[in-house]
Amino acid sequence: xxxxxxxxxxxxxxxxxxxxxxxxFSYCPGCGHGTSNRLVAEVIEELxxxxxxxxxxxVGCSVLIYDFIDIDFSQAPHGRAPAxxxxxxRVLPEKVVFTYQGDGDLAAIGxxxxxxxxxxxxxxxxxxxxxxxxxxxxGQMAPTTLPGMKTSTSPYxxxxxxxxxxxxxxxxxxxxxxxxxxxxxxxHTPAAVRxxxxxxxxxxxxQINKKGLxxxxxxxxxNSGWKMTPVKANQWMEExxxxxxPLGDIKVDGKLVKTL
Amino acid sequence: MKEFLLMKGNxxxxxxxxxxxADAYFGYPITPQSEIMEYLMTEKATERTGMxxxxxxxxxxxxxMVYGAAGxxxxxxxxxxxxxxxxxxxxxxxxxxxxxxxxxxxxxxxGPGLGTIQPSQADYFQSVKGGGHGDYRLIVLAPSSVQEMxxxxxxxxxxxxxxxxxxxxxxxGVIGQMMEKVELFKxxxxxxxxxxxxxxxxxxxxxxxxVITSLDLEPLxxxxxxxxxxxxYKKMEDEEVRFEEIMCDxxxxxMVAYGSSARICSKALQxxxxxxxxxxxxxxxxxxxxxxxxxxxxAQRVKGMLSVELSAGQMVEDIRLAxxxxxxxxxxxxxxxxxxxxxxxxxxxxxxxxxx
Numbered sequence: 001x002x003x004x005x006x007x008x009x010x011x012x013x014x015x016x017x018x019x020x021x022x023x024x025f026s027y028c029p030g031c032g033h034g035t036s037n038r039l040v041a042e043v044i045e046e047l048x049x050x051x052x053x054x055x056x057x058x059v060g061c062s063v064l065i066y067d068f069i070d071i072d073f074s075q076a077p078h079g080r081a082p083a084x085x086x087x088x089x090r091v092l093p094e095k096v097v098f099t100y101q102g103d104g105d106l107a108a109i110g111x112x113x114x115x116x117x118x119x120x121x122x123x124x125x126x127x128x129x130x131x132x133x134x135x136x137x138x139g140q141m142a143p144t145t146l147p148g149m150k151t152s153t154s155p156y157x158x159x160x161x162x163x164x165x166x167x168x169x170x171x172x173x174x175x176x177x178x179x180x181x182x183x184x185x186x187x188h189t190p191a192a193v194r195x196x197x198x199x200x201x202x203x204x205x206x207q208i209n210k211k212g213l214x215x216x217x218x219x220x221x222x223n224s225g226w227k228m229t230p231v232k233a234n235q236w237m238e239e240x241x242x243x244x245x246p247l248g249d250i251k252v253d254g255k256l257v258k259t260l
Numbered sequence: 261m262k263e264f265l266l267m268k269g270n271x272x273x274x275x276x277x278x279x280x281x282a283d284a285y286f287g288y289p290i291t292p293q294s295e296i297m298e299y300l301m302t303e304k305a306t307e308r309t310g311m312x313x314x315x316x317x318x319x320x321x322x323x324x325m326v327y328g329a330a331g332x333x334x335x336x337x338x339x340x341x342x343x344x345x346x347x348x349x350x351x352x353x354x355x356x357x358x359x360x361x362x363x364x365x366x367x368x369x370x371g372p373g374l375g376t377i378q379p380s381q382a383d384y385f386q387s388v389k390g391g392g393h394g395d396y397r398l399i400v401l402a403p404s405s406v407q408e409m410x411x412x413x414x415x416x417x418x419x420x421x422x423x424x425x426x427x428x429x430x431x432x433g434v435i436g437q438m439m440e441k442v443e444l445f446k447x448x449x450x451x452x453x454x455x456x457x458x459x460x461x462x463x464x465x466x467x468x469x470x471v472i473t474s475l476d477l478e479p480l481x482x483x484x485x486x487x488x489x490x491x492x493y494k495k496m497e498d499e500e501v502r503f504e505e506i507m508c509d510x511x512x513x514x515m516v517a518y519g520s521s522a523r524i525c526s527k528a529l530q531x532x533x534x535x536x537x538x539x540x541x542x543x544x545x546x547x548x549x550x551x552x553x554x555x556x557x558x559a560q561r562v563k564g565m566l567s568v569e570l571s572a573g574q575m576v577e578d579i580r581l582a583x584x585x586x587x588x589x590x591x592x593x594x595x596x597x598x599x600x601x602x603x604x605x606x607x608x609x610x611x612x613x614x615x616x
Contacts, residue, residue: 050462050463051462051463051464051465052462053462054332054460054461054462056328063475066471066473070463070469071462071463071469072460072461072462072463072469072470072471073460073469073470073471073472073473074327074328074331074460074471074472074473075354075358075471075472075473075474075475076324076327076328077324077327077350077351077354080320080321080324080327080351083316083320083321083322083324083325083328084324084325084327084328084331085328086314086321086325086328087284087286087324087325087326087327087328087329087330087331087336088328088329088331088332088460090284090312090314090325090329091283091284091312091329091332091334091336092332092461095461095462112317112318112320112321113317113320113321113324116316116317116321
């Protein structure tokens with residue numbers, strides 16, 4: 001049997017999304033951003049909304065998404081993606097608008113824009129990749145850094161007494177009436193990837209059906225910033241991040257499905 | 261039939277925005293310009309034209325909503341006053357870097373810091389030298405009447421779209437708050453008649469994806485982009501300089517003043533002429549591009565220039581650059597929220613140029 005016979009359309013079980021550009025992902029090996037980018041591309045393609053979707057890519061590793069998904073994008077200043085998305089969505093209400101933000105962006109410098117866009121019930125989708133650290137700037141402490149976790153600006157570990165406890169912003173925004181769908185997922189195993197994709201799809205459908213804001217947190221790793229091998233980083237994430245940031249749907253169709 | 265109304269400067273700007281076919285306004289309250297958003301809401305701008313009017317949670321959010329909406333090719337504006345404009349500077353730098361058209365209105369109050377809500381022209385540097393980080397310029401229009409507050413809105417949009425650059429209307433608390441007769445222009449339909457090739461409205465199969473960005477991690481392309489921006493600013497300097505001259509032809513001395521200070525100086529000029537002193541007034545209408553060529557020409561034949569500003573002396577530096585040491589150039593102005601009177605201006609002029 002020749003290769004050509006094997007790759008016939010009826011035998012196809014999986015293929016690369018046509019929305020992914022030919023550029024190879026420039027993320028560090030083992031990073032969850034590549035998978036997260038891919039899932040966003042696949043969901044947009046499967047929903048058939050690529051001609052009507054506009055992405056907002058802010059500052060940090062998240063900005064690179066506009067190199068990899070072949071749709072219109074606006075880059076945004078650090079933390080301001082929900083405001084930029086609001087501007088786009090308000091003048092083009094029939095288009096699909098999403099932001100793709102990291103934890104420093106969404107939960108530190110952009111806390112105000114995040115909370116107020118959620119509170120206004122902007123009919124947008126927010127994808128939030130939380131790896132508990134500032135990746136692109138070289139591994140500094142983020143609002144989501146775990147207690148005791150070592151970073152370049154908490155070299156002896158995050159000391160709660162002086163540096164505060166990690167911010168569970170996803171739980172915070174889940175309480176806001178303008179937010180229709182909230183889910184926290186991961187992308188480190190095939191099973192987790194399937195669940196994450198389902199959640200991303202639900203968050204986009206929420207917008208398409210004009211139900212309000214859809215929000216998906218992806219708990220991810222930063223093996224470079226964490227200074228671990230990719231495998232060790234994923235183990236560490238399971239053992240340390242997931243107990244603090246438990247996975248699963250938090251709000252579905254405007255109703256909290258989890259006791260917070 | 262001509263339509264005349266008695267309006268505040270701030271109201272005139274708001275009505276002009278509706279009539280100019282603006283698609284969206286994003287703003288945050290701050291004195292002395294809050295009437296702009298209040299007027300847009302009270303006069304039901306959304307019902308009249310479909311214009312979006314949204315009160316943001318901060319000036320930071322407001323300017324970034326402008327940035328987002330401007331990327332779609334819509335006519336977008338915001339307004340604020342000095343401290344709020346300071347907060348917006350990062351966003352304005354992004355908008356200039358990404359080459360998006362928008363209109364920003366600054367109804368200036370006195371600083372520094374929280375300062376006071378009274379009028380000032382102390383935001384000149386911030387307006388004409390860039391304001392935020394990086395090498396960029398705004399097109400800066402300085403209205404000196406309520407009529408110009410209205411007329412400069414469509415002009416600012418035209419220039420912003422012509423150059424794909426933010427245009428700033430630099431007003432102040434005097435012009436924003438005072439009431440005058442205004443002749444309003446006829447409403448301009450909300451249309452998109454300019455080049456749309458760069459907008460983000462969703463990538464269709466017939467074109468490449470558009471990305472609104474000011475980022476390039478490579479320095480060489482970034483230098484090239486900066487050269488492109490500088491060429492654009494040069495073109496503005498060649499083609500968009502606007503100013504008004506009052507009795508400059510026979511003048512021995514020139515006062516240079518813009519906005520509300522120019523109104524005061526026009527009276528001071530009358531007082532001087534009544535005394536037989538030949539004073540002229542040059543009023544820059546565009547502060548960037550600055551009428552430096554005309555100022556240099558005048559410097560060939562007058563004895564001195566006085567920059568009269570509601571600041572400690574900012575525009576005077578640009579006049580001195582244009583004059584290049586040929587004649588004395590001095591500054592006079594009340595500031596910190598105080599407004600000089602015509603007689604104070606004349607007294608200062610005489611003290612500097614006549615009595616010595």
